[in-house]
Amino acid sequence: MATTATFTLSTPDFTGGGSFSVTTTLLKAGTSTGIDQFTGIARVYKAAATADISLVANGDYTDDKSHRLYVKNTSTTEPDTYVLMEVGSNEPIGRLFPGDWMYIPVDGTEDIKATTSAVGMSFEWGLFHEG
Amino acid sequence: MATVTAGLTLSSEDLTSNGLVLSTSGNLKKAGYKRTNLDNTTGIARKSTTSTDQYTIFYADEFTADKAHKVYLKNTSVVASEYFLVTLDDEPMGRLYAGDFAFFPWSATDGVKAAFTVTFANTWAENDTAVFDGVTITLGSTETTAAMVDLVVAAKYPNFTVAETSSTVATFTAKDSNDLSLIEEGAASDDYVVTTAGDGTGTVARTVAPVASANDIKITPSVATTMTLEHAVLYEL
Numbered sequence: 001m002a003t004t005a006t007f008t009l010s011t012p013d014f015t016g017g018g019s020f021s022v023t024t025t026l027l028k029a030g031t032s033t034g035i036d037q038f039t040g041i042a043r044v045y046k047a048a049a050t051a052d053i054s055l056v057a058n059g060d061y062t063d064d065k066s067h068r069l070y071v072k073n074t075s076t077t078e079p080d081t082y083v084l085m086e087v088g089s090n091e092p093i094g095r096l097f098p099g100d101w102m103y104i105p106v107d108g109t110e111d112i113k114a115t116t117s118a119v120g121m122s123f124e125w126g127l128f129h130e131g
Numbered sequence: 132m133a134t135v136t137a138g139l140t141l142s143s144e145d146l147t148s149n150g151l152v153l154s155t156s157g158n159l160k161k162a163g164y165k166r167t168n169l170d171n172t173t174g175i176a177r178k179s180t181t182s183t184d185q186y187t188i189f190y191a192d193e194f195t196a197d198k199a200h201k202v203y204l205k206n207t208s209v210v211a212s213e214y215f216l217v218t219l220d221d222e223p224m225g226r227l228y229a230g231d232f233a234f235f236p237w238s239a240t241d242g243v244k245a246a247f248t249v250t251f252a253n254t255w256a257e258n259d260t261a262v263f264d265g266v267t268i269t270l271g272s273t274e275t276t277a278a279m280v281d282l283v284v285a286a287k288y289p290n291f292t293v294a295e296t297s298s299t300v301a302t303f304t305a306k307d308s309n310d311l312s313l314i315e316e317g318a319a320s321d322d323y324v325v326t327t328a329g330d331g332t333g334t335v336a337r338t339v340a341p342v343a344s345a346n347d348i349k350i351t352p353s354v355a356t357t358m359t360l361e362h363a364v365l366y367e368l
Binding site: 102 | 134138139143144145151153155156157158159160162163164166175199200201202203205211216219220222223226228232234235237238345346
């Protein structure tokens with residue numbers, strides 16, 4: 001199994017003239033074996049502002065592994081609306097404004113939740129995991 | 132700053148039956164209705180670690196809360212078993228194994244910085260001193276009580292900022308909300324210590340109780356041998 005993730009960042013002012021790019025292969029924790037499970041990409045739509053939408057329930061995944069979570073705010077709502085991402089006991093990670101995305105490691109010991117700040121918001125997400 | 136574009140491509144030929152290609156990119160913009168471009172960055176930097184202690188990489192105090200900051204982290208190790216556990220304060224988010232990266236928004240919700248006042252009263256005389264945060268203020272031969280606040284405010288303190296509240300009162304504010312020490316007039320090293328030959332006093336009164344920051348970004352290396360984290364924040368004021 002070979003799944004790769006490539007991150008690019010481009011702006012002349014950020015890197016002094018060129019784009020910045022890193023690529024990694026998604027491997028199982030501490031091994032050279034590729035990740036072999038995936039939730040697929042789900043799309044969530046919330047008609048009302050909704051708190052604590054569970055994306056990763058820690059009980060569903062093995063602890064201390066190398067899971068990876070992708071989330072993108074696909075809303076076309078007002079620019080100041082956001083999806084607040086939180087870990088564990090509602091510890092804020094950050095706000096995904098419309099069009100923003102994130103890609104983070106998840107070790108399976110804490111819940112990952114999302115809260116939409118306004119009506120009619122949507123986001124997509126997927127988890128690459130080890131079971 | 133010009134437009135900043137961040138992109139992510141996730142691809143696999145064999146994770147799903149028909150292969151997978153997910154590609155997204157977007158301009159990094161400030162929070163709020165206008166959504167102008169992010170215009171500050173720490174630059175891409177590296178931090179080497181040499182123990183399994185927890186290291187704070189970014190202090191929430193140093194960034195404005197609830198903005199559209201973005202954090203980039205990468206474990207540059209080439210040893211498959213080596214990882215950094217990434218936590219937001221004490222909440223573990225995930226393990227960055229060798230070669231892995233992360234890119235995520237950051238709320239940077241900071242704590243509350245302690246503040247206290249010192250009121251100088253009665254008669255201060257030559258060589259009377261006020262000692263705090265490693266800084267000693269000594270009254271000169273031609274100076275009186277009224278000069279104390281001016282001298283105190285003019286000094287530079289490593290862990291506090293200070294401002295003149297009135298001609299007899301100086302207000303100190305901690306630079307770091309994680310400084311939870313109790314500050315009071317006394318003889319302990321972390322207290323405000325006044326030494327006067329006469330009846331001069333420096334009365335301390337806490338005005339703001341500190342609350343520790345709970346959103347610092349921290350890493351814990353898996354091994355005590357050298358590991359290196361690459362990191363950056365793109366942020367707004």
